[in-house]
Amino acid sequence: MPYPIPATIAVVLHNNRILLVRRANPPDAGYWGFPGGKINNGETIEGAAVRELFEETGIQGEALHIITAVDAFDRDDNNILKEHFVLIAVLCRWISGNAVAADDALEAGWFALEDINETSLSLSQDVAKVARMGITLASEAAL
Template identity: 55%
Template sequence: MTSAIDTAALKPQHVGPVAATIGVVFKDERVLLVRRRNEPDAGYWGFPGGKIDRGETIMAAATREIFEETSVTADAVKTFTAVDVLDKDEGGVLRHHFVLIAVLCHWVVGEPVAGDDALEARWWDLDALDDAGLVMSFGVMDVVREGYALLHARQ
């Protein structure tokens, strides 16, 4: 007697890379950050963002994710860097590989209210961010600095 073998179960799990956006929004001398609700990096501070939907542009994904996670409306201006996120389990096995595409955005309207994938959403003063003692996702401060420099180079 033979039994059917589930060949799909024998294939390696897809681990990426998965394209996603992060929206880097400045208002005055403050930057918009969210505290993540979900893994990877649950509880860490980072930029609002998420996966790019099929058929969606990078810019549209950035503004959609900003609104879903913070209720802030922003205009996407320019992509400016990318960050690899390699999420591994305790044994060092890769679970997910995300490529986060940073999008510089101009604030249009709204004050942050946590929604969707965020535990908290708020503006952080740039001059106090280093000393705030926040647990941040990898590369956040580098992206803040690069985005801020780009913003002021464009003005």
């Protein structure tokens, strides 16, 4: 049985929009979610979020607050668990850069919250919920 893998996702708000990437790799290949990835040995949660944000999108950011943690499961065709990720969502402030898909992102773009709630956008599990939590935290902190 695989052990859970700690990873981060960067929740970036800028100009009343949220940054999402369409994932190239499991779990959730082809789905839209937040830029992120595994935490390297000796790396902080915040450091991993900022690094993954830059690697996947070219956006420079600053980690502000941990929002929440969610589970992501990668299962094979027989529904057998291959990997279990614990994704730690980090609210990040946009510093500079234009969103360009890189690393393991197929696409990158900025979305309004109402776009994230639309069923026409194929979202990874919990993306809309985490986005709402990030927006609430950002507005409370007056970012």
